[in-house]
Amino acid sequence: QKEVEQNSGPLSVPEGAIASLNCTYSDRVSQSFFWYRQYSGKSPELIMSIYSNGDKEDGRFTAQLNKASQYVSLLIRDSQPSDSATYLCAVSKKTSYDKVIFGPGTSLSVIP
Amino acid sequence: SQTIHQWPATLVQPVGSPLSLECTVEGTSNPNLYWYRQAAGRGLQLLFYSVGIGQISSEVPQNLSASRPQDRQFILSSKKLLLSDSGFYLCAWSVLRGYEQYFGPGTRLTVT
Numbered sequence: 001q002k003e004v005e006q007n008s009g010p011l012s013v014p015e016g017a018i019a020s021l022n023c024t025y026s027d028r029v030s031q032s033f034f035w036y037r038q039y040s041g042k043s044p045e046l047i048m049s050i051y052s053n054g055d056k057e058d059g060r061f062t063a064q065l066n067k068a069s070q071y072v073s074l075l076i077r078d079s080q081p082s083d084s085a086t087y088l089c090a091v092s093k094k095t096s097y098d099k100v101i102f103g104p105g106t107s108l109s110v111i112p
Numbered sequence: 113s114q115t116i117h118q119w120p121a122t123l124v125q126p127v128g129s130p131l132s133l134e135c136t137v138e139g140t141s142n143p144n145l146y147w148y149r150q151a152a153g154r155g156l157q158l159l160f161y162s163v164g165i166g167q168i169s170s171e172v173p174q175n176l177s178a179s180r181p182q183d184r185q186f187i188l189s190s191k192k193l194l195l196s197d198s199g200f201y202l203c204a205w206s207v208l209r210g211y212e213q214y215f216g217p218g219t220r221l222t223v224t
Contacts, residue, residue: 032210043202043215044156088156092210100213104155 001026004091004103012109019076021106023089026070032092033065033072038105039085048074079110114139118203118216125223131190133219135203138184143205145186146213147178150200162186163209198223
């Protein structure tokens, strides 16, 4: 079992719709969770961090964390073509050095 | 505010040649520093991380090495490049281990 798993996609949604990106992780004692956006040919950009169960909203983005189910998601409301990118889920693994593990990413395409 | 720089932006090197990539961070002291590699269409692979000057931890045995000669400078090196070293090399920093990491613009390396 991979430590952080994401659907590779591509996920296609029409402009204005809600895009839902999902991530599962294997280490039950993981503490910190991050979503990054990576445009083609560019470096990853942090868009959300979440540390406790529940929802965290920032503009059009909502991160949802369920530690019991070992599941974290990212919702993008009113999706725009500029949201088309690969979204990376990252999880802080509780080890002696708090390693951050990145998932393989989900490719999102927002169709005008 | 903090800024992270990487250079060069792109590099084409023949097999067997040496490599030196540099990363510097501005606006913070004693950052945790990381080197990642992202092969085409693949996820992020952690290569090295450093919690202080002269302190380097290696994640994957390979022909690459890293050094941290100054607090905010991180260097990735190789004595002899392999074809498999091609990829997108990303430097990142964080204030604390296990928390948000911020990426530099990256260096795209092609080994021919």
